[in-house]
Amino acid sequence: MPPIRRRSIAWIALVATLILLYLYNTSTSPPPSYTQPNLHTNQDDNYFWKSLPVHYPPQSMRPLPTTTPVKYPNIQTPFDEETPEAQTTRQHRQRAVKDVFAKCWSSYREYAWKADELAPVSGGKKNPFGGWAATLVDALDTLWIMGMKPQFDEAVQAAVTIDFTKTDLKQINVFETNIRYLGGFISAFDLSGDERLLHKAIEVGEMLYKAFDTPNRMPITRWDIHAAINGRRQTAPPALLVAEIGSLTMEFTRLSLITGDAKWFDAVQRVMDAMADQQDSTALPGLWPLVVSAKDQVFNIGNTFTLGAMADSVYEYLPKLSALMGGQMPLYQDMYEKAAGAAIKHALYRPMTPNNEDILISGAIKSEDGQITLDPSGQHLVCFLGGLFTLGGRLFNRPQDLSAAIKLVNGCIWTYQALPHGIMPETFHMLPCPSLAGCEWDEQAWKKEVLRLAKDKDKDTTSVDAIIKRDRLPQGFTSIPDRRYILRPEAIESIFILYRATGRPALLDSAWAMFEAINSTTSTTLANSAVRDVTLPREQQPELADSMESFWLGETLKYFYLIFSETDVISLDEYVFNTEAHPFRRLVPRRAEEWQSF
Structure with missing residues (x-):
């Protein structure tokens, strides 16, 4: 009897294990964030980018952290x-x-298949991102999320044929290649589990890893890829944009987590360690200057600071790395909190508006000889900040960040509504109130600032009323230097994140009004196009620019779709988006335990 009992117990245990495995694999819950180390890398040893000789190998390799993930507060309400x-x-x-x-x-699919972009007016094609089918790769996860399975399958079959050893470009933008291609493949793999997508992610990862093959292991961000292909030695540049060196972390780290190969994590962590060491010693402690040196590893010299273009994603990735890794790198929370504190204190301003709206805009800053000067500018791109502060406020229990996020999102909504076509321009200026507490509308003060800015630009200006009419300035705007709308996603991105975090119903109506305005203004016979001037009267159609960047399908329409989805679709408690709106699976305590149990 004892042997029979032991066999029965063993059989029951086996059946139970198989049932658990079946339920696990067919569950709607996401699979584990880790896979078996090196499971997906061995067969790629002969791949061109991996087989190239390394001129400056790292002297040591930082392993992936193995501490217990933090149980963060829920982001979603x-x-x-x-x-x-x-x-x-x-x-x-x-x-x-x-x-x-x-x-x-x-x-x-019909006019630009496997090209980077469709020209949505002429029906032509463009290849500004290496000719590696940027729109196709950027849209893979959107196809999956929207349930367009036949189109997804066809796109995957096309994507596996992309050759990342050939391009007509003299140099590639490592940052853009990282967020669009590496991010796109990783996300599509995380969602679908299709191993072919992971193999393509590894191919891109191996290529981009060669951009770190410099004497100090700092990356080349505008990279002479042909020099690398020919085996030439390269050096990191002495001047580059801070976003381009500081925004590689999510994609590289996620690739290391999936494959178990720590080399990508090690590569980007060297950069972030140096940036963390110098964060408190800049001219505006907490923020990094717009231009930094990779060659000399100097990240604290410079007097221009912004959370907008060319710096944005370096700040965006700080709390997102914390979420992605389950808090296993406390460094990122510390870096975020320093940056958020400095930004709220110095970069945010409340603009003077006709109805005294309680909104915030993020401007640019100069710090010279101890004097801090605010440039009260605004950018469509910096609308991402409301979503960022929402995430940081929720993850790290910082109510001041969530309060700022609400006012920043309201600022972007107000700016959309203030323009004739219901769309925010690329850049603008406003008159800041003396403090965040606000100020009463003063038409004469507004006009005085309009005149001052116009005289700085054009010495032959006439009356202020003529300037306002000529430049089509809505009340509150003191100048609009860039009148385009290029199908950007940042405003709807932050509305989506804030809605998932607060559940405010009015945000749904704001998103819908935004979508209708954008589509009616940008729609062409074939698709949607960037437009040149959203300040034109409502009855006048802006000129179409015949441009549709891949982020229109990869980001903008994805966020519009998700805000009108069921709230558990791509939950922010399960996923974290890279700066190109590609959702990566977060490492959370439950998921880590599931992995360890198998």
């Missing part, structure tokens, strides 16, 4: 059960977004 009326409205809006995406995808 609990949502009440949806009413039938609300569901009908939401689903109608979601279908409208999907229809626009499907139209654009169909035209890309």
Whole structure:
């Protein structure tokens, strides 16, 4: 009997294990964040980029952290059960977004297949990102999220044929290649589990890893790829944009987590350690200057600071790295909190508006000889900041960040509504109130600032009223240097994140108004196009620029679709988005335990 009992117990245990494995693999819950070390890398040893000789190998390799993940607070708020009326409205809006995406995808498929971009007016094609099918790769996860399975399968079959050893470009932008291609493949793999996508991610990762083959292991961000292909030695540049060197962390780290190969994590962590060491010694402690030196590893010299273009994602990735790794690198929370504190104190301003709206805009800063000067500018791109502060506020229990996030998002919504076509321009200036507490509308003060800025630009200016009419300045705006809208996603990105975190119903209506305005203004016969001037009167159609960057399908329409999805679709408690809106699986305590149990 004892042997029979032991066999019975063993059989029961085996059956139970198989059932658990079946339930695990068919569950709607995401699979583990780790896979077996090196499971997916051995067969790639002969790949060109991996087989190239290394001129400056790292003297040591930092392993991936193995501490227990932190249990962060939930980012998403609990949502009440949806009413039938609300569901009908939401689903109608979601279908409208999907229809626009499907139209654009169909035209890309017909006129620009495997090119980087479709020219949405002429029907031509463009290749500004290496000619490696940027739109196709950027849209893989959007196809999956929207349930367009046949199109996804066809796109994957095309993606596996991309050759990352050939390009007509003299140099490639490592940052853009990282966020679009590496991020796109990783996300599509994380969502679908298709091993072919992971192999392509490894190919891109191996290529980009060669950009770190310099004497000090700092990367070349505008990279002469042909010199690398020919085996030439290279040196990191003495001057580069801070975003381009500080925004490689999510993609490299996630690739290391998936493959178990720490080399990508080690590569980017060297950069971030140096940046962390110098964060408190800049001219504006907590923030890094816009231009830094990779060659000399100097990240603290310079007097221009911004959270906008050319710096944005270096700050964006700080709390996102914390979320991605389950808090196993406390360094990133510390870096974020220093940056957020400095930004709220110095970069944010409340603009004077006709109805005294309680909103915030993020400007640029100069710090010279101890004097800090605010440039009260605004950018569509910097609208990402509301989403960033929402994430940081939730993850790290910082109510001041969430308060700022709400006012920043409201600022972006207000700016959209203030323009004739309901769309924010690329850049603008406003008149700041003396403090964040606000100020009363003063038309004469506004006009005085309009005149001052115009005289700085054009010495032959006439009356201020003529300038306002000529430049089509809505009340509150003192200048609009760049009147374009290039299909940017940042405003809807932050509205989506804030909605998932707070559940404010008004955000859904703001998102819908934004979508309708964008689509009606940018729609072409084939797809959607950037436009040159959103300050024109409502009845006058802006000129189409015949440009549709890959982020229109990879980011903008994805965020519009997700805000009108069920709130558990790509939950912010399960995923974290890279700066190109590619969701990566977060490492959370539950998932780590699941992995360890198998």
